[in-house]
Amino acid sequence: MTQATTAKQDSLPNLCTGPALLRLVMIAELLALVLVLNNGGLDGFNWVDLALTSLMVQWITLASAACICRLRPLLARWPLWAAVLLSYVLILTLTFLFTLLGQWFFLGYWWSPQPLDWSALGADLIVAAIFAGIGLQYFYLQQQLQRGERAQLEARIQALQSRIRPHFLFNAMNSIASLIAIDAERAERMVEDLSALFRASLSEATLVPVEQEVALARRYLAMEAARLGDRLQVDWRIEPLPGQPLMPSLLLQPLLENALYHGIGARREGGLLEIALAAENNHLHLLVRNPLGQSTPTPGNGIALANIRDRLAAHFGHAARCEVGVQDKHFCVRISYPITEQ
Template identity: 50%
Template sequence: MTSPQSARPAGIIAQQIREIAADSKDSARPPFLPDLCSVSALAALVLMGELLALVLVLAVDGLRAFSWERLGLVSMTIQWVILPSAALLCRLRPRLAQLPNRLAGGLSFAAVLAVLLTVMGAQQWWQAFLSHSPFDYWRFLGDSLLGAICAGVVLRYAYVQQQLHNQQQAELGARIDALQSRIRPHFLFNSMNSLASLIAIDPERAERLVEDLSALFRASLADSGMVPLGQELALAKRYLQIEELRLGERLRTRWDIAAGLEQLEVPSMLLQPLLENAVLHGVARLREGGEIALHLAIGVDCLELTIDNPVPAGDSEARRDSNGIAMENICQRLAAHFGNRFTFAAGRDGDRYRVQLRLPVTQPATRKSRREEALA
C-alpha cells in the first residue's frame, strides 16, 4: 500500500507539470518586428537610408549633375524620418506582439506614415517660408507617396526577417526540448532503481529519497534553456546526495569551483548527465568506490569544466559504448545553443575517465526562472 508520504511528492510533481503546461500556453507571442533600438538594427537602418538618398539623387540629377549638397539635404530628410520611426516602433514593439499580424502591420505603417507626413510637411513649409512662395501641395503629396512606398517596403522586409528569426528560434527550442527529453527519462529510471534498492533496506531513507526526487524533478522540468550555473550546481549536488544514499562511503566528491561563477549561464541539465555517467559507469562499478572531481574555472573568454572519475581496469570499449548516446546527446544540445563555439573532449587517461568542456561565457539573464524557485 502506498503511504501518504510517498503519494504526496508524486502529487507535487503532477501539479508542477500542470503549472508548467499552463505557463507555456500563457507565454508571450513572438515579436512582430525586430528590436529597432539595438545598435545593429539602427546601423542597418541608417545605412539603408543613406543608400536610398544616393539612389534618389542619382535618379533625379544623374551622375553628371551630381551634387553633394543635395545628397546631404535628402539624406538629412530621410534620417529625420527613419530615426524617430525606429524609436516609436521600438516603444510599440511589446504591444504589437500581442496583436494580430494584420492589425500590427497596419499600426506600424500608420506610425511610420505619421512621422513621414510630419517631417515632409515641416520641410515643405520651411522651404516655402525661406523662398517666400506658397506651400507646394503637389510636391508634398508626391514626396510623401514616394516615402510611404519606401516605408512599406522596409517594414515588409523587417517583418519577414523577424518571422524567419521566430521560426528559427522555435525550431531550435523544439530541438533542444527533444534532446532534453531523452535525458530526463534516463535519469528517472536510474533514480527509481536506487529507490527500489533502498525500500527493503532502509524505508526511512527511501522516503527521503522520494522527497528529494520530487524537488529534483520540479527543477529539471521547469526550464530547457539557459540557466545560472549556481542552479546547475545545486541540481548536481542534489543528484549526488541521492546516489550517496545508495553507494554510501563508496562515493566521494571533490568540488573545485572558482569564485563568482554562480551567475554565469549554461544549458540546463548539463552537469547532472555528466555526473550520472561518472557514477554509473565509474564509481558504482568499483568495489572500493572512488572520488569524482569537478573543476570549474574561467579561461580566456570561456568557462572551463572538467569532470574526472575512476573507472574499472580494462573496460574502455564498454565505457565508450555505454557513454556514446549520452555524450552525443550533450554535444548536440551544446551545438544547438552555441553552434561551433564550444569544445568537448572525453576519454580515458589511465585508470580515470576525464570529460573536458569549454563554453563561451554567457551573461546572466534578468528573469528569475521557475527552476530557481524550485531549488530555493
C-alpha cells in the first residue's frame, strides 16, 4: 500500500475498532428507542416492540459497519466523495434488504403471503438515509479530529526527541578539543558517538530495539565520562529480555542526562548511576537511580520527565507508567510499559 493510499485510508471513518463499534451499538440502540417512543409514546411503550426494533436496527448497523470495514482498503483508492457515497448507498441497500427480511419473517409473510408494506419500507429508508448521513458525518469529523491530534502529538514527540541541551553539546565539543592533542583516537570515538546521538535525535520518533537504545545510552555515557572522569560510576543491570522488545527512541538518554546534570554532575565527589532493565508480567521495567545533587533542583528535571510521560502515553496509552521519587537520598525514575516486539 502506498503512502498516499494510507493517508487516504486514514482520513476515512474507521469503524473497525472496538470503541467505534461500541459507539455504533449505543447510537443504534438510542435510535431504536426513539422509533418505538415515536410510534406508541410512553403510554403505548412495549418492550417487545423495542426488542424487535433493536434487533432490526442493530442488524443493519453492524452489517453496514462490517461491510464498510472490509471495503476500507478499496475505498482508500477512491476520491473521498466517492468512498462516502458508496458507503451511504451500501447502508441504504442493507436497510432495504433487512427491512424486506423483517417483514417476511417477523410479520409472517413467509407463511401468509400478503402485499408488502411499502409505506413502512419507505419510512425506514428515509430514517436510514437521515441517520446514515448524520452518522457518517459524525465519524468522519471524529476521525479528522483524532488524526489532527495524532499529528500534533507526533510533531511534539519529534520536537521533544530532537531536543538536546546546549550545555551538553558545548561540553562534548570542549572535551573533544582537549583530547585531540593528547588522545586523538579517543577524540575520534567521541566524534562518532556525538554523531550517533544527533542522528538518533533527528530520526523519526518511533519504537526501536532495546539493544539499540542501550547502545546509544552507553555512547552518551562514554562522552560524559571524558568530562566527569572518576566522578562518574555506572552500574548496568540488564536482565535477559524475551524476544526483541522495543523502546521509544531516545527515551533512556534524557533520563541519564537528567541524572548527570541534576545529580552526579552537581556533586564534587560525583556518584554512582544505576540503570536496571528487566521484564516481568509482559511489561518492560526500567529503573534509573542517582544520588541527589548538592544544589537546589532546577525546573528542567520536571520538564524532561513530563516530556517522557507524554511520549510514553503517545506510544502505550494508560498502560505505561512513569514514577519518580526520592529514596535514601537518591532520585529514582521507574518506567514500565507493555512489551512490544518487532
